[in-house]
Amino acid sequence: DFRMNIAIDGPAGAGKSTVARKVAEQLGYVYIDTGAMYRAVTLGAQRASITPDQPTMLAELVRSMKIELAPGKEGQSVFVNGEDVTLQIRSREVTLQVSHIAANETVREVLGQMQRNLAARKGVVMDGRDIGSNVLPEAELKIYLTATVKERALRRYREIEGSQNVTLEQLEKEIAERDNLDEQREISPLICASDAVVLDSTGMTIEEVIRAIVQLSRTKL
């Protein structure tokens, strides 16, 4: 009974989490949202008033956090030291700061190790920024899922419509800024692994993207 690991990386708002979750469901694999882990650390830092320019305190914080992922109704539930923070980690405050916290070396080391442990027994679909390039370089299938900034902003806008007071233009700017920070950071930046399959989902439906990835996974069996 052969199980593989699938890495899905790409810029913000490319649809990675929806796609990764559905692919995992279809294959009977475990879905792991690594962005949620960076968000959980960011929430913890904000609560403790630790800023990205305090690396020692940030390192201490991340080492003290017990982060757990559990399958939830919509995607994945996230627990920190037993508290359900699933909703809190999606706030605008967290979204605006997460890339700064994610640039910290110790944060990346600690979370990267947790992610490797979660994937050790295979059969995971993991989405993030550096999974194929850094966390799981041996993953049997690597996807780099992207779309134009405009398209990604529009999708995000439709998703949050009404719930948060933000314009499409503002979202586009914030997404581009987050991509830039993720691509430019020194340690394990967002990058397309040399052996990744690039999927540009602009103009594709979610179902088409899912089907393409499931088909690619069959070629690895």
Ligand code: C5P
């Ligand atoms: O995937 P999501 O948009 O929730 O990720 C939030 C942020 O977490 C990213 O913008 C990035 O800064 C960070 N991240 C990362 N490495 C990963 C996953 C997420 O640096 N593997």
